[in-house]
Amino acid sequence: MIEIEGLNKVYNPKSSEPLHALRDVGLTVAGGECVILSGVSGSGKSTLLSIIAALEKPTSGKVIVGGEAIAKLPDLHASHYRSKSIGFVFQHFGLLESLSVEENVTAPLANRRLGRADIAARVQRAMEHASILHKAKSPVRELSGGEKQRCAIARALVNEPGIIICDEPTANLDTANSRKFIELLSSIHAEGKTILIATHDPIFDTLPFPHRIVRMEHGRIVEK
Amino acid sequence: MPGSAFIDFLLLTLAREKSKHIGVVFISTLMIFLLSSVLFLSSSIQQSLTGLLGAQPDFVVTRMQGGRAVNTPKEWIEKIAAIEGISSITPRIVGRYSYYPREESFLMVGIDLFDEQSNAHLKELVGATDLRSFYSGESLIVSEGVRKFLESHYYRDDFSFKLPDGKLKKMQLFATLPKGGDLIANDMVIVSMEAAREIFGMGADEVSDISFNVPNDAEWDTIVTKLSLLYYDIAVTDKRDIARAYANLYNYKGGLFLILYIISLSTFMMILYQRYSLIFSVERRDIAVLRAMGWSIADVLRLKFYEAFIIVLGSFLAGSLLGYIYVFWLDAPGLVGIFLDSANIPFDISFVPHIDLGTLGSIFLFFAVGFLASVLIPVWRVAITAPKEAMG
Ligand SMILES: Nc1ncnc2c1ncn2[C@@H]1O[C@H](COP(=O)(O)OP(=O)(O)O)[C@@H](O)[C@H]1O
Ligand SMILES: [Mg+2]
Numbered sequence: 012m013i014e015i016e017g018l019n020k021v022y023n024p025k026s027s028e029p030l031h032a033l034r035d036v037g038l039t040v041a042g043g044e045c046v047i048l049s050g051v052s053g054s055g056k057s058t059l060l061s062i063i064a065a066l067e068k069p070t071s072g073k074v075i076v077g078g079e080a081i082a083k084l085p086d087l088h089a090s091h092y093r094s095k096s097i098g099f100v101f102q103h104f105g106l107l108e109s110l111s112v113e114e115n116v117t118a119p120l121a122n123r124r125l126g127r128a129d130i131a132a133r134v135q136r137a138m139e140h141a142s143i144l145h146k147a148k149s150p151v152r153e154l155s156g157g158e159k160q161r162c163a164i165a166r167a168l169v170n171e172p173g174i175i176i177c178d179e180p181t182a183n184l185d186t187a188n189s190r191k192f193i194e195l196l197s198s199i200h201a202e203g204k205t206i207l208i209a210t211h212d213p214i215f216d217t218l219p220f221p222h223r224i225v226r227m228e229h230g231r232i233v234e235k
Numbered sequence: 236m237p238g239s240a241f242i243d244f245l246l247l248t249l250a251r252e253k254s255k256h257i258g259v260v261f262i263s264t265l266m267i268f269l270l271s272s273v274l275f276l277s278s279s280i281q282q283s284l285t286g287l288l289g290a291q292p293d294f295v296v297t298r299m300q301g302g303r304a305v306n307t308p309k310e311w312i313e314k315i316a317a318i319e320g321i322s323s324i325t326p327r328i329v330g331r332y333s334y335y336p337r338e339e340s341f342l343m344v345g346i347d348l349f350d351e352q353s354n355a356h357l358k359e360l361v362g363a364t365d366l367r368s369f370y371s372g373e374s375l376i377v378s379e380g381v382r383k384f385l386e387s388h389y390y391r392d393d394f395s396f397k398l399p400d401g402k403l404k405k406m407q408l409f410a411t412l413p414k415g416g417d418l419i420a421n422d423m424v425i426v427s428m429e430a431a432r433e434i435f436g437m438g439a440d441e442v443s444d445i446s447f448n449v450p451n452d453a454e455w456d457t458i459v460t461k462l463s464l465l466y467y468d469i470a471v472t473d474k475r476d477i478a479r480a481y482a483n484l485y486n487y488k489g490g491l492f493l494i495l496y497i498i499s500l501s502t503f504m505m506i507l508y509q510r511y512s513l514i515f516s517v518e519r520r521d522i523a524v525l526r527a528m529g530w531s532i533a534d535v536l537r538l539k540f541y542e543a544f545i546i547v548l549g550s551f552l553a554g555s556l557l558g559y560i561y562v563f564w565l566d567a568p569g570l571v572g573i574f575l576d577s578a579n580i581p582f583d584i585s586f587v588p589h590i591d592l593g594t595l596g597s598i599f600l601f602f603a604v605g606f607l608a609s610v611l612i613p614v615w616r617v618a619i620t621a622p623k624e625a626m627g
Binding site for chain 1: 238239240241243244247248251252517520521523524525526527528529530531532533534621622
């Protein structure tokens with residue numbers, strides 16, 4: 012469960028023209044729910060997601076995730092929270108280009124104190140889940156766009172987080188791959204994970220599973 | 236200690252991004268190589284000098300005429316020996332023998348092997364020499380450098396010296412001086428006193444100088460006074476004068492190198508700093524991605540720290556190993572001329588390995604701290620900014 016109340020984010024607050032990226036945002040997302048944040052570029056979607064992931068601190072407001080207030084966590088706790096609760100999928104996939112698929116999926120586990128066998132098993136499971144197991148040893152720079160994204164999803168799943176956050180996940184995919192992505196999303200949703208997606212792709216207007224669309228404009232939520 | 240997963244990941248990224256590090260490793264290794272060569276060379280030289288000085292007699296006196304050292308009468312010995320506190324008094328015949336028509340010259344030392352030697356190295360040498368066979372013919376004891384030189388001129392068993400009257404004097408190569416005090420005695424030839432006198436054309440009642448020891452330091456100054464009262468034309472050199480001259484010379488050269496080194500090291504650090512400040516957008520993005528995956532700032536810094544540390548340690552070990560080989564196996568071609576006035580060292584020198592661990596350690600610290608700071612400060616600045624870039 013995610014509860015957001017009175018959230019504001021101002022960039023460059025001390026400059027002559029401070030930038031209000033988020034204005035008085037309130038939003039509640041139930042556990043297992045899928046929420047689509049839609050809105051034009053610059054409306055504040057990414058900023059909202061990065062605050063939920065504790066990558067950024069809000070200027071004011073409350074953010075409570077799974078009962079824990081995360082708005083003002085110091086870095087060490089914020090990272091721990093991210094590692095435990097959040098899986099990220101980026102628009103440009105954000106893969107480490109010199110590594111293979113398997114090695115990329117290992118990255119979120121490398122800072123944790125886990126045994127080698129445990130890590131191998133988790134990585135295997137995540138790759139299987141994201142249907143990228145057959146490319147495990149391939150360098151990611153040799154993958155197609157769709158494969159890259161599945162690798163990114165496997166990486167997001169490897170820590171078994173309760174919340175999956177996708178920022179413009181289909182922006183670099185063709186229609187066929189976008190559909191495959193939505194299928195995969197549907198199976199992740201079926202497992203009861205909470206899903207947050209920022210997008211302006213109309214393909215998300217009709218999803219084959221229950222979801223809620225939240226529209227953003229100029230840093231405000233205008234329609235839930 | 237980082238966990239095994241972390242170490243695996245560190246080694247993995249290092250191995251996969253070798254090309255990214257190769258330039259830095261190369262320059263670091265080169266810098267450490269240069270510095271450690273200079274260091275090895277100068278500490279080996281200083282070690283030899285200290286050893287040599289330690290072995291030198293405390294005092295050497297000679298007769299001066301018109302400001303020029305001339306042959307010293309042998310009869311001075313008795314009066315000097317009568318001064319309280321003086322021991323191991325040894326007359327010496329020393330001079331440079333020029334190997335005509337080349338410009339090379341030997342330092343020829345004529346000694347009486349039956350005398351008590353005031354020079355500790357010679358004392359040792361005499362102890363190890365079979366005196367009977369040395370005196371059974373015209374014998375030469377030469378240093379390693381002279382031996383190599385003679386060999387390269389096809390003198391394997393004997394060498395002929397030209398006497399003042401134009402005749403040749405053939406002498407047998409009897410032994411080679413042990414390595415050790417090598418550097419200074421590098422061009423030394425030891426012969427009997429009679430042979431030296433003959434070669435230099437000295438009278439039977441003359442020597443080059445007279446050396447002796449004064450075991451009690453407190454008496455050194457009074458001894459100098461007593462000597463000058465004894466003879467108006469005596470010149471006295473004590474060991475401290477020589478030590479001071481050496482120290483001045485090497486402090487000057489060492490200081491020059493240190494300045495050059497600091498300049499190049501700081502340039503290198505500046506370049507490193509810039510390289511990591513403008514970290515390629517890929518690297519910035521990778522750091523941002525790791526942060527979004529749940530890595531803390533500390534985790535990112537730890538990764539980069541170990542990465543840089545492995546580079547520093549590897550370059551340091553490689554550089555100092557190369558320096559060691561260059562100086563002690565190859566005898567530092569090129570660098571020797573800068574450190575030693577080549578006019579004094581006409582023959583091949585080989586250096587006795589001597590490593591000043593303290594200095595080597597402080598170079599490592601200095602280098603490692605500079606390197607790590609130049610890498611980690613910019614990385615830290617990237618890591619603390621919100622990793623939004625990963626999301627774009
Ligand atoms: N780090 C930042 N510094 C300054 N302004 C920013 C920063 N990140 C985002 N912004 C601004 O905040 C606004 C919202 O951006 P963003 O959340 O990325 O929107 P969206 O994801 O909907 O395109 C934009 O005007 C953007 O320029
Ligand atoms: Mg965005």
